[in-house]
Amino acid sequence: MWRNAVLVAVLALGMGYLYHTDPELPARMLNHISESLPQMEPSGSSELEEAIAHAWQTLITAPARRWTRVAVGVNACVDVVVSGVGLLQALALEPGSGRDHEVLHSKEDLKEAFIHYMGKGAAAERFFSDKEVFQRIARAAAEYPGAQLYVGGNAALIGQKLASNPELVVLLCGPVGPKLHDMLDEQIVVPPESLQETDEFHLILEYKSGEQWGSSRAPQANRFILSHDVSNGEMSTLEIFVASLEEFQPDLVVLSGLHMMEGMGRDLWEERLKEAVVAISDVRNEVPIHLELASMTDRDYMNRILQEVMPIVNSIGLNEQELLFLAQSGGGPHADLTSWDGVPDVGRVSDILLWVLEQHGRADPESEADLTRIHFHTLAYHILATVDGHWGNQVAAVAAGARVASSQACGLQAVDITKVVLKAPLNFHSSFSEPRESLAVDPTRPVTMWRRGNVSFHLTPVLVCKQPLRTVGLGDAISAEGLVFSEVTPRPEL
Numbered sequence: 001m002w003r004n005a006v007l008v009a010v011l012a013l014g015m016g017y018l019y020h021t022d023p024e025l026p027a028r029m030l031n032h033i034s035e036s037l038p039q040m041e042p043s044g045s046s047e048l049e050e051a052i053a054h055a056w057q058t059l060i061t062a063p064a065r066r067w068t069r070v071a072v073g074v075n076a077c078v079d080v081v082v083s084g085v086g087l088l089q090a091l092a093l094e095p096g097s098g099r100d101h102e103v104l105h106s107k108e109d110l111k112e113a114f115i116h117y118m119g120k121g122a123a124a125e126r127f128f129s130d131k132e133v134f135q136r137i138a139r140a141a142a143e144y145p146g147a148q149l150y151v152g153g154n155a156a157l158i159g160q161k162l163a164s165n166p167e168l169v170v171l172l173c174g175p176v177g178p179k180l181h182d183m184l185d186e187q188i189v190v191p192p193e194s195l196q197e198t199d200e201f202h203l204i205l206e207y208k209s210g211e212q213w214g215s216s217r218a219p220q221a222n223r224f225i226l227s228h229d230v231s232n233g234e235m236s237t238l239e240i241f242v243a244s245l246e247e248f249q250p251d252l253v254v255l256s257g258l259h260m261m262e263g264m265g266r267d268l269w270e271e272r273l274k275e276a277v278v279a280i281s282d283v284r285n286e287v288p289i290h291l292e293l294a295s296m297t298d299r300d301y302m303n304r305i306l307q308e309v310m311p312i313v314n315s316i317g318l319n320e321q322e323l324l325f326l327a328q329s330g331g332g333p334h335a336d337l338t339s340w341d342g343v344p345d346v347g348r349v350s351d352i353l354l355w356v357l358e359q360h361g362r363a364d365p366e367s368e369a370d371l372t373r374i375h376f377h378t379l380a381y382h383i384l385a386t387v388d389g390h391w392g393n394q395v396a397a398v399a400a401g402a403r404v405a406s407s408q409a410c411g412l413q414a415v416d417i418t419k420v421v422l423k424a425p426l427n428f429h430s431s432f433s434e435p436r437e438s439l440a441v442d443p444t445r446p447v448t449m450w451r452r453g454n455v456s457f458h459l460t461p462v463l464v465c466k467q468p469l470r471t472v473g474l475g476d477a478i479s480a481e482g483l484v485f486s487e488v489t490p491r492p493e494l
Helices: 002-021 026-042 046-059 084-090 108-122 131-143 156-161 178-183 238-248 258-264 266-281 298-311 320-330 346-360 394-409 473-485
Strands: 067-074 077-081 125-127 147-150 170-171 201-207 220-225 252-256 289-292 315-319 373-377 381-387 420-422 427-429 438-440 449-453 454-463 463-465
Touching: 026 394, 026 473, 046 315, 046 394, 046 420, 067 156, 067 266, 067 438, 067 473, 077 084, 077 131, 077 463, 084 131, 084 201, 108 131, 108 147, 125 131, 125 258, 131 315, 131 420, 147 156, 147 178, 156 170, 156 473, 170 238, 170 438, 170 463, 220 298, 238 346, 252 420, 252 473, 258 266, 258 298, 266 298, 289 449, 289 473, 298 346, 315 320, 315 473, 320 346, 346 373, 346 381, 346 454, 373 394, 373 473, 394 454, 394 463, 394 473, 438 449
Parallel strands: 067 170, 067 252, 077 201, 125 220, 252 289, 289 315, 315 373
Antiparallel strands: 077 147, 201 220, 373 381, 381 454, 420 463, 427 438, 449 454
């Protein structure tokens, strides 16, 4: 005990001195220390994880009004999951320097983009423009030892997760080939018009935490995705999806795949986005729409989605990369950040979420926008931000999303506290700038709530899997689980 007391005293004195020389340095040091502590795993360190996992069981309760029929579209494919470094070595590529590419045109582009994101430990998805070269890479991936085939595409993955609830009937509309159709849950209904003769394949290049290739080392496990997917790239089944809703009569619509159009070029996405807005607007007003975002690089395209699509949906799901890119594309708060430094600062995240709901959502009661809910997820924590009066059961919803992230990453049905670690900050602020509220996570009731105007924020830490078995589809599972435990608040009769 005396050693701990001496250490605390030395740190306090040091921080006091450093504050006068560099006011930002102590905060950066504390963040570094807090991120490092869980990895040290001192005696009794699992107590926090155990308390959080136990508290989730109490907090996660079913909503009063459950969904019964959910329609999901429109991107679907077969994922070929393979070791990223192993595949690049099999393609006779040598390690080198990283560099981002908006569109991949060659194996060299692939190598550079993979190294760029592996070094950050960040997820990314890119379109590969050369069909023949992509097919050669895909063959090498399928033949690589240990390669595995899974259901892929945000819509199909969300559909699969939703279909694990026996009380839900799920409609999936997308380019469904024979291999994908065989792998889908039998509870999923696929409109005949969306079936096609061949499958679309996406290559998932995974890397492990600490994995090294040349001078690049992954700070955390993640994946890099590439495809040459014209059907999903053109959202070719969108109109079929919307037309099928009249017969299916869903009480929730989940839409994804907009990011796939980015790689098809500006001329196509400009025209197709206009058509998508018209199609989405045709969905009955009383049916809520959730939009799932994914990795994008074209700021003009993201800004158009922000301006034209987000105001006509009710809910969105996104991760830290997509949230920051949203701010950069739309001139939002903290747009000057080039990337997050470690665990994203909660105050900054809160600022951007509030900006989206105020500028492009219905935070203002006089606004004509429909957006009232954002489910944000990053490795260490999740936040559910909602405009008051529109959504219920948020505590259970955000906790359920975090719980599934903890279990699914480890390949388990339930959280195993021996296989997870707490990386979330236990103390944080409601905003990056003043005025702001000092907040803390209570492990015995691990959902922290605060309000800014008429927007409520609910944060819960994630128990991060130490040795994740599969990272693909985690965001989709998080959003799906969060939606299952969410409910729309009934509007008062006028």
